[in-house]
Amino acid sequence: MSAVTVEFDDFSGFNEHRRKKLKSQPLDSSELKAHAETLFSLCDRPIMQTSPAWEQGYDVIKALAHSLWSYHKYLGKVYEQIEESRNLDHPVRPLSEYASV
Numbered sequence: 001m002s003a004v005t006v007e008f009d010d011f012s013g014f015n016e017h018r019r020k021k022l023k024s025q026p027l028d029s030s031e032l033k034a035h036a037e038t039l040f041s042l043c044d045r046p047i048m049q050t051s052p053a054w055e056q057g058y059d060v061i062k063a064l065a066h067s068l069w070s071y072h073k074y075l076g077k078v079y080e081q082i083e084e085s086r087n088l089d090h091p092v093r094p095l096s097e098y099a100s101v
Helices: 006-011 029-043 052-086
Strands: none
16 A cells, blocks of 8 residues: 555544544545546646646645555455455354453
């Protein structure tokens, strides 16, 4: 996974659930993929190379798109691992370690 760039540090804690009555749900893998694809398509626009400010924005937007895409890939791998564990004939963790009578 790649980290979100420092330009987005001001948004850290934006969805702090203790401060809001209406909370946004975390993005799932398909939403992350859709947002990343939208940002990548935005980076393909000709306006992104017209001035130094747009070029700087291009770098930041592309880095955010890469972060979203890599997190989408990570969630996909985790989901596959969970599904493999669920399909095993025996439990992944022995019950004796996590249960008491």
